[in-house]
Amino acid sequence: MTNQILPSSNLLRVNGLVKHFPIYKGFIFQKQVGAVHAVDNVSFDVKRGETLGLVGESGCGKSTTGRTILQFYRPDAGHVYMEDVDLVSLKGEDLRKMRRKMQMIFQDPYASLNPRMTVGEIIAEPLLAHHLADRKEAIEKVGSLLHLVGLNPAYYHRYPHEFSGGQRQRVGVARALSLEPSLIVCDEPISALDVSIQAQVVNLLEDLQAQFNLTYIFIAHDLSMVRHISDRVAVMYLGVIMELTDREELYTHPLHPYTQALLSAVPIPDPKKERRRQRIILQGDVPSPVNPPSGCRFRTRCPLAAPICAEQAPEFREIATDHHVACHMV
Amino acid sequence: MTEQTANIGIPVISARQSDSPTRRRIRAVTHNPMAMAGLAIIIFWSVVAIFSGVIAPYDPLAQNVEDRLAAPSAQHLFGTDELGRDEFSRVIYGSRISLPVGLLVIVFAMVVGSLIGASAGYVGGIYDLLIMRVADITLAFPPIVLALAIAAVLGPSLNNALIAMIVVWWPEFSRLMRGQVLSVKNNEYVAAATIIGISRTQILFKHILPNTFAPILVKASLDAGSVILTIAAMSFIGLGVVPPTPEWGSMVSSGRFVFYSWWLTTFPGLAIMTVVLGFNFFGDGVRDAFDPRMLGS
Numbered sequence: 001m002t003n004q005i006l007p008s009s010n011l012l013r014v015n016g017l018v019k020h021f022p023i024y025k026g027f028i029f030q031k032q033v034g035a036v037h038a039v040d041n042v043s044f045d046v047k048r049g050e051t052l053g054l055v056g057e058s059g060c061g062k063s064t065t066g067r068t069i070l071q072f073y074r075p076d077a078g079h080v081y082m083e084d085v086d087l088v089s090l091k092g093e094d095l096r097k098m099r100r101k102m103q104m105i106f107q108d109p110y111a112s113l114n115p116r117m118t119v120g121e122i123i124a125e126p127l128l129a130h131h132l133a134d135r136k137e138a139i140e141k142v143g144s145l146l147h148l149v150g151l152n153p154a155y156y157h158r159y160p161h162e163f164s165g166g167q168r169q170r171v172g173v174a175r176a177l178s179l180e181p182s183l184i185v186c187d188e189p190i191s192a193l194d195v196s197i198q199a200q201v202v203n204l205l206e207d208l209q210a211q212f213n214l215t216y217i218f219i220a221h222d223l224s225m226v227r228h229i230s231d232r233v234a235v236m237y238l239g240v241i242m243e244l245t246d247r248e249e250l251y252t253h254p255l256h257p258y259t260q261a262l263l264s265a266v267p268i269p270d271p272k273k274e275r276r277r278q279r280i281i282l283q284g285d286v287p288s289p290v291n292p293p294s295g296c297r298f299r300t301r302c303p304l305a306a307p308i309c310a311e312q313a314p315e316f317r318e319i320a321t322d323h324h325v326a327c328h329m330v
Numbered sequence: 331m332t333e334q335t336a337n338i339g340i341p342v343i344s345a346r347q348s349d350s351p352t353r354r355r356i357r358a359v360t361h362n363p364m365a366m367a368g369l370a371i372i373i374f375w376s377v378v379a380i381f382s383g384v385i386a387p388y389d390p391l392a393q394n395v396e397d398r399l400a401a402p403s404a405q406h407l408f409g410t411d412e413l414g415r416d417e418f419s420r421v422i423y424g425s426r427i428s429l430p431v432g433l434l435v436i437v438f439a440m441v442v443g444s445l446i447g448a449s450a451g452y453v454g455g456i457y458d459l460l461i462m463r464v465a466d467i468t469l470a471f472p473p474i475v476l477a478l479a480i481a482a483v484l485g486p487s488l489n490n491a492l493i494a495m496i497v498v499w500w501p502e503f504s505r506l507m508r509g510q511v512l513s514v515k516n517n518e519y520v521a522a523a524t525i526i527g528i529s530r531t532q533i534l535f536k537h538i539l540p541n542t543f544a545p546i547l548v549k550a551s552l553d554a555g556s557v558i559l560t561i562a563a564m565s566f567i568g569l570g571v572v573p574p575t576p577e578w579g580s581m582v583s584s585g586r587f588v589f590y591s592w593w594l595t596t597f598p599g600l601a602i603m604t605v606v607l608g609f610n611f612f613g614d615g616v617r618d619a620f621d622p623r624m625l626g627s
Contacts, residue, residue, distance in 0.1 A: 072524055072525055096527045100527065103525065104522070106521075106522060108518055111517060112518040112519050112521075112522050113519055114519040114523075116352075126526040126527065129527055129529075129532070130527060175522070179527075
């Protein structure tokens, strides 16, 4: 599998990704008493230039998946191929060099900018760290990047606290763009922003994608926003991808019972239709990722659950062309 | 970069150095009357220490047995001690010991302690565990007792007293610094730096340490008074500065044998009090300036 030639349309290929966070007990003689199963056997491809939406409830492992792909968390198993290079096998300086090609936009624009650096220093830092520019070139580059994301280049010497949330997020976008990456993981980039600002930032992301042929992994829980921006959408539940397909296919013909329940929660902006909207209300809470249910993770809340669901984890199958579902009942 | 053209043709105007958090904090200190009073006291004693030779009317070591234990008068402002030495001159010269010693101990303990604590917090694991247990053991002793024990083993001299004080004081800074690093290293901007591809050492020095200094500086300015007091206490017991060097603690100590000559204990005691108060006022002001509730004003 390691030497498999990938079709050139795939920028990223994630294969059997697993990330568990160990839980320790004890003081000096620590022993592991369990693990949070944050991401379990997740596989998908991302095509060059597309936007893959990653949706799911809070705590289902969306962000962890994004961060594990970028090797911020090292995975416990699985492979991440970026342009045919297995990131999991890279270490130290080799990995640091690969980081040029993949960047991240963070959820909280207040926490993701170092308060003691000026906006210019923040955006110039990646350029200097990778020796892509000397100081003078970096200043010029930062000016054009600020302009690109819709900020005044004269803001170079300002500090993050002088900006609004939307402006800060633009700074975060400029920082991610400075290395001219091919892949950007957007970790809920708009959920911390005012609704009026969200559209601006999303439009900016779309413009930049068109301009630089960027590939996005767009992590969000706002289903209508994901529908707007994504080409394909993956639905996660408790660390596992339940369904993955084209945007239109997913929103019009959801196959997995969890996806159906999730989509039935989206309000329709038409009072007549909204009154007739059938909602699927799931019973109970999301089980603990420390001790996930056997077999299918969704079976405890699934309206279709059968005995086989408890015994065997459903395979992530391709049911129709480019429509993958992990469910015994489909 | 005043008038520079970026490559997209937009002029990069104005290098207005905006109001950084640091500047706002400095302003918060300068606008705080108590902190300024403390700073004035510190500056006053620093000037006294620097210009001791000019200010003091007598040689602090010159004995004049005929004039011994004279009460304060126009000739001897603070009176004379049991060997007839001018108390005023001795208090003036005493500042040459107390101030530099206090600063030296604080700076060394701060630098050494912070580096040890920062590395423990950043590296973690067994290294962290060992370092912190050593710090805990040191902290378990009352500082003056441990400092006395170390000074007693090394022998009484100013240098040994300094070493003892630094050994006693570093864990306080280490513990504080470790906690700071642990909290700062979980910030999103540290994660961002990793993902950008900044090296681990650079992250520590550029992204973590600059955001940890606030409480360290506050502690340093608050502790300077205690250090001066502890040095005085050690000299009082006889394990710090050796006679005949004038030092406030040892002067108070020798004064207590001549009960009716109140000036021998009062004036060096007042000197200690003012310096300690000065550092505490200033330290309080620094602490308030770093209080997040102060920001935004």
